[in-house]
Amino acid sequence: MSLRLSPRAVIRPPLLNSRGLATATHLPNLSRRPTGVVLLNMGGPSTTAEVYDFLYRLFADGDLIPLGRYQETLARFIAWRRTPRIEHHYEEIGGGSPIRKWSEFQATEMCKRLDKLSPETAPHKGYVAFRYAKPLTDETLNQMQQDGIKRAIAFTQYPQYSCSTTGSSLNELWKVTNRLDPNSEIKWSVIDRWPTHSGLVKTFAQLIKDKLKEYDEKVRDKVILLFSAHSLPMSVVNRGDPYPAEVAATAYSVMTELKFTNPYRLVWQSQVGPSAWLGAQTSDTVKSLVKKGQTNIILVPIAFTSDHIETLHELDLEIIKETKVESIKRVESLNGHPMFIDALADVVHNHLKEGALTSNQYTMQCPMCTKEVCSNSRRFFLSQ
Numbered sequence: 001m002s003l004r005l006s007p008r009a010v011i012r013p014p015l016l017n018s019r020g021l022a023t024a025t026h027l028p029n030l031s032r033r034p035t036g037v038v039l040l041n042m043g044g045p046s047t048t049a050e051v052y053d054f055l056y057r058l059f060a061d062g063d064l065i066p067l068g069r070y071q072e073t074l075a076r077f078i079a080w081r082r083t084p085r086i087e088h089h090y091e092e093i094g095g096g097s098p099i100r101k102w103s104e105f106q107a108t109e110m111c112k113r114l115d116k117l118s119p120e121t122a123p124h125k126g127y128v129a130f131r132y133a134k135p136l137t138d139e140t141l142n143q144m145q146q147d148g149i150k151r152a153i154a155f156t157q158y159p160q161y162s163c164s165t166t167g168s169s170l171n172e173l174w175k176v177t178n179r180l181d182p183n184s185e186i187k188w189s190v191i192d193r194w195p196t197h198s199g200l201v202k203t204f205a206q207l208i209k210d211k212l213k214e215y216d217e218k219v220r221d222k223v224i225l226l227f228s229a230h231s232l233p234m235s236v237v238n239r240g241d242p243y244p245a246e247v248a249a250t251a252y253s254v255m256t257e258l259k260f261t262n263p264y265r266l267v268w269q270s271q272v273g274p275s276a277w278l279g280a281q282t283s284d285t286v287k288s289l290v291k292k293g294q295t296n297i298i299l300v301p302i303a304f305t306s307d308h309i310e311t312l313h314e315l316d317l318e319i320i321k322e323t324k325v326e327s328i329k330r331v332e333s334l335n336g337h338p339m340f341i342d343a344l345a346d347v348v349h350n351h352l353k354e355g356a357l358t359s360n361q362y363t364m365q366c367p368m369c370t371k372e373v374c375s376n377s378r379r380f381f382l383s384q
Helices: 007-011 048-059 068-092 099-117 137-146 163-180 198-212 243-257 282-291 309-323 338-354 372-382
Strands: 035-041 124-130 151-156 187-191 224-230 264-269 297-301 328-330
Touching: 035 099, 035 137, 035 163, 048 068, 068 309, 099 124, 099 338, 124 137, 137 163, 151 163, 151 338, 163 187, 163 243, 163 372, 187 338, 187 372, 198 243, 198 297, 198 338, 224 243, 224 282, 243 264, 264 282, 264 309, 282 297, 282 309, 297 309, 309 328
Parallel strands: 035 124, 035 151, 151 187, 224 264, 224 297, 297 328
Antiparallel strands: none
């Protein structure tokens, strides 16, 4: 995994949404206990002082980066070795990751919409639970208990499911719940994937259309769209992880919305270490296209819901800036786009209406997976 960031998100203020929803206005029932909506994500260090702890937690997670029986020892060594360089990357782009600011903004704005869309489950209170940075899952659960939450939705901010991301976050939530809420006072349901949700697809399509307008009309339909997603170790892919197929489904849905106006490919970024990872790599693909004279390229971070190190440093600085080709661009990230906030609220609203505990896909463990923690966490969420 690439662990980098860029100045764009740090200095870019949230895009406040002034649009009203096409629904009747309802005041939340303040006498009712809030419905908690917890946005799950990887997270990122908000300051350079948090970099080591972030790296250690990340490399200690065998769901994300399997390192074998010496996982924890290797994690401490790798974190120590990489910290100075990664701290420098964060300093280059403003001194910290914007992912917490964006996630908290998204949670707040989403819940405002939910109070109007679903007054019967209002008021809604948004939370953020990061896997590797503050606020960590246990910190968030403690706050929820203090707030008197009894009904909560774990809402992954990885639209495409992977055992390494959503799976890891849910495993952690199960473990923390066992420790802090052994009597299951909080009842959970899970939004574990939403790769082809119409609001997500339409937002990506609109952002691509906006970026295409920056090209001359004579070449606009020839601009290559590179949908870039975080790569996975092939050891994870080969045990049956659904992530590659779900990312491809998002990209195909976006191209369908665009009526396939442009050539496109799905590429993968942020490989770490010498083991085999899913390819082709984003950086290698861009270099190869440029060598062939194909320099009108738009990068689309298709698996990320906000700016963070993979978009702001890896894509913006290491690929686009270092390539020194002006016609290579990146679409804006979803961040606080009003269409995206509407989509988040719609996903949760539909989940509440349907009353399902999880998706049908979540009930199936990866065919080659033998991890007991994956079985146990599934059993917990499906028993709610």
